[in-house]
Amino acid sequence: MIKTKKTTIQDLANYANVSIGTVDRVIHNRGKVSPAKQKKVEEAIKNLNFNPNLLARTLALGKHFVVCSLFPRASDPNSYWSLPKRGVEEAVGSYRDFGLVCHSMEYSLFDESSFIESAEAIIEMNPDGVVLAPLFEKESRSFIKKLDDKKIPYVFVDAIIPNQRNLSYIGPDLKGSGHVAGRLMSSILNNSDNILILNFVKGLENSHINMIEKGFREFFKASKEMGDVKINSVTIPSIEEADITRELTKYYIKNSDIQGVFVTNSRAHIIAKYHAQHELPIKLIGFDMLQANILEMKKGNIDFLISQRPISQGTMAIKTLFDFFVQKKSPTKIQHVPLDIIIKENIDYYIKFQESVANDKDATP
Template identity: 65%
Template sequence: MAKNKKTTIQDLANYANVSIGTIDRVIHNRGKVSEAKRKKVEEAIKKLGFNPNLLARTLALGQQFMVCSLLPEASSPDSYWTLPKKGIAQAVEGHRDFGMQLEVFEYSLFDETSFVKMADAIIEKNPSGVILAPLFEKESHNFIDKLEERDIPYVFIDANIADRKNLSYIGPHLKGSGFIAGKLLNSILGPSDDILIIHIVKGLENSAHTAIVEKGFKEFFQAMEGKVRGKISSITIPTTVESELNRELTKYYIKNPGVKGVFVSNSRAHLISRYHALHDLDIKVVGFDTVPGNLTELKKGHIDYIISQRPVFQGVTAVRVLFDFFVYKKLPESVQFVPLDIIIKENVDYYINFQYQ
């Protein structure tokens, strides 16, 4: 690789298969690094033509990069949203010596006004860049308008909004993830079994990404071309309070006893599977993401498949995109789909050990 190529520390980390923190410790000769890892990093620096002096000059100019993240609040330490936030925090820490700072803002998935309040607070900060999960579409458009007026670059994770000027979207192929969920659920159901899609969100009308996932799910069955399939219905439950959620499920199942398969369109499948187990219901479940509640229910056999969207990786990649843009003026790919991993009871431990090593 040419010596003048603008190699990043993330490139070094990828090449050497080590963390950004390890790269930082080797470059600055501090902290403990095994000899094997040090040799890998030194080889990467040589092979990729990395010039740390470029970053040193950036620091000498006193440049600071304030990144603001605006993601849903984590309802508990085991919530899905702790995972992309973990990735963002880790990546910013790895770039801290190069002038990057992070300020975290959170909004409630059940209160659009909280999104508006946090978005306005970010605008007042006038940050260098923003990482955004645009789950309230209307409010996100208004926020994005203000970012673009001020030439503040921004990156989407987890959900995308088309025809905006975001640097990149980093997340799942939404329709594809729904299609895969449909194929998985169909594989473990009888041909005439009814299916229920459950959205646990404030309102489907302002959650375009959720509607896209449902569309992908239904497209799988539409592609079956005449094969017998039971009824496919969907409901939206605007709460994560289990007593309220259970009440809604009870009312639905009393009226629809033919349901044998459920697809939960977000990371809260464990709430549904716990209800099934409590009432001794033999209903297959497919959901998203390796949050602790889902993993517990998967190991118990109450969830059949989990589709992982690599949320930690999404957060790390979003920071890398902004850093490369700040320092190198490097434009990323406009869409960066993450792999969709299929997790079952038999491979879950291997996957978790690999994902977080």
């Protein structure tokens, strides 16, 4: 079967004897075009049977789109922040033929200066768009102002700073995820039990994790059945297992009456191993289907995992920017991802589901 050559915008311009810019203005209904030229372009579209698909809109105009992502540095290939990055890479791969490229920038979760350095590098690149995880609020606000000044669109993932000009936020309902964790914890504890919230972050007031903790506490405050529960929190400015183990030991020596622990990030596996090693029958809830979390859940050391679909967050962010660039779509300001409740009995289903999604993407031409 012989494939016919697709009509391009250049073909339309040649047929109508007008510029490519005039054709683009007619197709997208923007800018001033004389009635005579408008008619010529419309006739060309009709006579050449032109279908203004995405490829024609980008490649025929010779347009390329440069996007920068700015995420925390993944501590290892299987850690949480490798997943949104993977989603970005998968989406960029799908759109590469349409002129989209992405530069991945990173920063340390415990070093604000690394965020500033990477943010400055992005400003120097002057990209068409940015995907940002704004975990350092003060530094993110400064970066966002520069993006706004340069009229560079940006999308938040995983965390949100309210009242900004971001195209969209893609991620969990932060306070809502805390509510979900609270409800799950209430289902496995008594109303007089003691709960520990563990945060691994530098500066809780400078973090989206604060919103998650607020949601968790709000659930118990509003719950009549669990009104006597005592909730304490500990913030450890590290994600290193040795540091966490040391601080947890100090806390448990002074507080031996903890019945439940809520870990507000993806490091529940570290706490699970500690509890197992010390034979502590403490209920445990955390976030995300990392390999280490999956292993500890299968051993029975984690009761619930709340999955925030981090790969989808990255994929959706790139799609949002691409649709904005090419199709001129104004995205929904808030795009919440579903929160999946993972237990030992359904974890294999979710693992197979993730694998099937990945295989479908690999098979997409």
